[in-house]
Amino acid sequence: MITADTVFLVVDDTDTMRKVNSSQLERLGARQILTAANGKEALTLLRARKVNVILSDRNMPVMDGLTLLREVRSDPKLAMLPFIMITAESSRAQITEAIAAGVSNILIKPYTANDLSLRIVRAMNHRPRLHSPPVIAEPAPQESTEEKCRPTLLVVDDVPDNLALIAGLFQDEYRVLAVRDGHRALAICTSETPPDLLLLDVMMPNMDGFELAQHLRSHPSASRIPIIFITAMNDPAAQLRGLELGAVDFVSKPVDPKSLHLRVSNLLRLVEQRNDLQQQYDTMMELEQLREESSCISRHDLKAPLCNILGLARSLLEGGNLLPRQLQMLHSLEADSQNLLGMIDLDGDIYKIETGSFELKPVTVELLPLVRSLCDSARLTYQAKKLTIEVAAQDTSESAPVLASGDALLCFSLLNNLLKNACEAAPEKSRVRLTLTPTDPIELVIENQPAVPATFRSRFFEKYASHGNSRGTGLGTYSAKLLAEAQKGSLELEVDDEANLTRLRLQLPSWGVA
Known part of the structure; x- marks a missing residue:
């Protein structure tokens, strides 16, 4: 689906995120990537250059992602472009608003290259609800087996005995990865299959835990991985630094196995809730697409019998020999049938009004x-x-x-x-x-x-x-x-x-x- 000829437009007000998203697209095979810092810049590019897929952040200055989406859907030359909305925090009402505006797919941060690839395929198969016949999309690829496996814990500690102890606490319930240095941990966390939770030692050679956490917070697929620091340090200043880097908890050595187990279980429940939220949004998108296609089919199927009713009414009117009351009823039937045909076509205008694209x-x-x-x-x-x-x-x-x-x-x-x-x-x-x-x-x-x-x-x-x-x-x-x-x-x-x-x-x- 993604070829070297596919032109992507990445819209985000953060330079780091534009670079990271572009890098992920390149790993998926994209070679032509345009970038814009806000919706207004994006519109200028869209009207000057050919683009096949838009990836836009929702919250941006000057022109946000939702306004950009509405502008795209209201422009006849751009209206059919696949548009993926990227968001960190959105209520169900905001997601419904984006769906009503014609978004092709929604992706919640943080996300992996696999997540991005899947949404791009779905977006390119999806067609926004414009006043047109339904498009039969190819089946979307199934979620990989790895995405459905048990939650993954990554344990990072330069002491082999510590690794063995902590990994042994969780290996029966979770998928556990264990590494002895920050560079290998960084590679795993920024891969296409990052862990769900990171148990991280602070004091390590080459790259310590704080430095690793700082690298993770600048990467979209790793920025929200929960981090529990496991350390012998009791310095309040060190704990404050860890919290500033996004740590959700500190565990002191020597480790209390029962306490650590409870902390990990609680955090993974939050991770599961986030994954469920993405699944809900995916389901909302799929239901909306089915509704759009069903609506198009229904409009098509309703027109044929209505045209028959209209034709019969006109034939009876032309036949003559009717009583005044019969004439009145047939004229009313003819007018109502004609108006109903118009109201079926009106469905497209209602959608445009709801999404702000009606002129x-x-x-x-x-x-x-x-x-x-x-x-x-x-x-x-x-x-x-x-x-x-x-x-x-x-x-x-x-x-x-x-x-x-x-x-x-x-x-x-x-x-x-x-x-x-x-x-x-x-x-x-x-x-x-x-x-x-x-x-x-x-x-x-x-x-x-x-x-x-x-x-x-x-x-x-x-x-x-x-x-x-x-x-x-x-x-x-x-x-x-x-x-x-x-x-x-x-x-x-x-x-x-x-x-x-x-x-x-x-x-x-x-x-x-x-």
Whole structure:
């Protein structure tokens, strides 16, 4: 997968990390490596040079990795580039945010060359969710047997008896490596399979424990290896120096076997938690890719039967000999089918809005006939509830258009979601009232019973939040607010507890008003 022709861009604000990442890529076979100190420099390079894979740190000055990712995904010429995000500390929310922005893979520091190679292969097989058909990726390589083995301890001491004693304490539970000098330990710790924990003597010839620790802290695959210093030194200044170099514990010689065993067990539990976190992020990436591919397939499969329904409706309309009520229903069926096809295509726009890459190209949208058409369809859909659905246009005549500045399909989906939400929430034989006012901005108020419960109001516009409807997805009001704001408008919730009413106040820019 990685060839001499593959061009990598390494983005990190630390010069040492750029050099180390470049060195790891070279060991994997890369020969063309560009570097940038921040997202802004990276964008300049990307627009001037051909790049095949981006490796970017998340936290950087000037422009961080997440902003760079969004810029890349919003540029048609760069949008399909594999983008690997490298991070030291990230919450689940931050990882979700990166996935939503279209990251190809995520790598947690510290990492080995094997870890990097695996994520590069996965990233180059992954395709970001842009409005395109699914790509069938080759199977990702399986984790090596060595990665699944028992935790590895590296014991470093220049005294053979000490090595034998400490190694003997752990050899039944862990994979134990033992070396007698700092140079050999450094080579193991910076290899493609570093140990999980280092038990390190301080006083050694050639390279002592402090010097070794200092070298390790500047290397990405070794910088976070937990170090326990095992030493006869009791000098507080020496212990302070060890802590400054990243030591997590000091054990005095002669060693108490039970105490050392407990310390090692506790530290390795933390290492296991870190490994589990990387696995969780990998799983999140895999699930997101499956969801994207499933979404693409579903959109494709839904279009064929919808086109058939649309064709049948048009054939019946062209056949004639229909009663007025039948004509009305067929026209409604035709319009709804056409709009549903548009809404399937809208899925790509929703994704772009969520990731900040949507570009609005406003046109005039005549709202009054659109609102009335949606209300006609809603009366048919919810006729079993015997709802009264009213449309009131304030301060305008029947012939005067109410022109908004926006996107026709986004307006349709926005209004349809709001009306559907109001009708589903409204009790039987109640009233749903829509009031359109042609001010600047244009205002549409949708009012229905009952009042949204106080405990749910703060979550009303949250994604997947639903109340009182077991079949609800929790996407209606979320996407409506998203679509309103994408058109430079707003959507607000108002509740009248005394009258037991819920009001949604939508504002959209008016077209052509100074």
